[in-house]
Amino acid sequence: MSLADSYRHVAAEVAQAAGEAGGVKLIAVSKTFPAEDIRAVYAAGCRDFGENYIQEWYDKTETLVDLPDIVWHVIGDIQSNKTKFVAERAHWVHTVGRLKTAQRLSAQRPPQMPPLQVCIEVNIADEAAKHGVKPEAALALALEVAKLPNLEVRGLMCVAKADSSDDELRTQFGMMRQLLADVQAAGIAADVLSMGMSGDMRIAVECGATHVRIGSAIFGKRDYGAGKAV
Ligand SMILES: *Cc1c(COP(=O)(O)O)cnc(C)c1O
Numbered sequence: 384m385s386l387a388d389s390y391r392h393v394a395a396e397v398a399q400a401a402g403e404a405g406g407v408k409l410i411a412v413s414k415t416f417p418a419e420d421i422r423a424v425y426a427a428g429c430r431d432f433g434e435n436y437i438q439e440w441y442d443k444t445e446t447l448v449d450l451p452d453i454v455w456h457v458i459g460d461i462q463s464n465k466t467k468f469v470a471e472r473a474h475w476v477h478t479v480g481r482l483k484t485a486q487r488l489s490a491q492r493p494p495q496m497p498p499l500q501v502c503i504e505v506n507i508a509d510e511a512a513k514h515g516v517k518p519e520a521a522l523a524l525a526l527e528v529a530k531l532p533n534l535e536v537r538g539l540m541c542v543a544k545a546d547s548s549d550d551e552l553r554t555q556f557g558m559m560r561q562l563l564a565d566v567q568a569a570g571i572a573a574d575v576l577s578m579g580m581s582g583d584m585r586i587a588v589e590c591g592a593t594h595v596r597i598g599s600a601i602f603g604k605r606d607y608g609a610g611k612a613v
Contacts (some may be wrong), residue, residue: 386420387427389601394429397595400588401490407588409455411582412598415605418446424601425450433596434475435459437468444472458540458596460514467491470533470593473499477596478578479538480504480515494531500537501528502577505562507555508544515541518558525566525573538575538593539563543583552583556590563591 384392394409401407403449412433412553413421421432421443433456447453456475461484469476471493479485479501492499503525506515516524521539529536539562543555559576566573579587579595587595599605 384425384514386602390424390427390429393431393597393600397584397588398428400585407592408594410594410596410602412458412596413456413602414598415441415607416602418443420602421447422450425453430454431456433458437461437465441468463487470499475500475502477502478504478514479528480506482527484532487532489531489533498535499535501534501538502538502540502575505539505559507539507541508529510544513542518562522558522569525571526569529571530572536571536573538573538577539566540577542580547583549586552586553590556587556592560591
């Protein structure tokens with residue numbers, strides 16, 4: 384299958400999972416894949432792309448400057464020395480898990496640009512190896528980030544625990560939905576649940592995901608190369 388066909392296939396699956404309500408945004412996660420692959424999926428109609436590794440993404444934004452309506456979603460951890468580039472080039476950051484990162488992004492967002500759209504990353508299963516704020520601290524972080532001038536808190540993001548059963552996925556995604564309700568009840572106009580990947584997209588959408596982040600089902604299996612962090 385060509386990349387364009389895989390993209391159309393996944394887009395149809397997402398639309399089917401969303402059902403009549405619709406409105407689930409498909410973000411094509413292109414990490415480790417070359418800029419030409421992004422071009423192929425763009426040509427098939429996709430505009431939203433997700434990237435994890437800031438240096439790799441930087442190079443792709445340079446190669447793809449001729450695609451002005453591309454929407455870049457940063458979905459990886461951002462080290463302090465990389466916040467400036469993210470503030471200058473990203474449309475969305477799904478992985479705000481610390482106030483410090485948010486403060487730097489807000490301070491470095493160029494004033495002529497619209498506010499950076501951000502999600503609070505929640506470590507929903509409280510895993511030692513994962514980034515993100517603990518579920519019980521998510522609301523407090525959202526309230527702090529919402530005070531920053533150049534960021535707009537749009538919602539919450541998570542990566543479910545690997546190898547979860549369907550029931551375990553429903554528990555984690557259900558907690559995310561409840562946390563978003565708490566954020567909304569606290570007065571933040573947040574409307575996004577960024578959850579669901581190639582392996583758990585259907586259950587995520589069933590549980591209220593508004594944005595799904597799909598990589599391998601579109602681009603194929605990733606080859607991280609020697610020594611590169613997953
Ligand atoms: C890699 C990645 C994805 C996409 O994962 P697939 O299983 O390839 O669909 C989604 N979200 C995050 C945060 C990722 O790092």
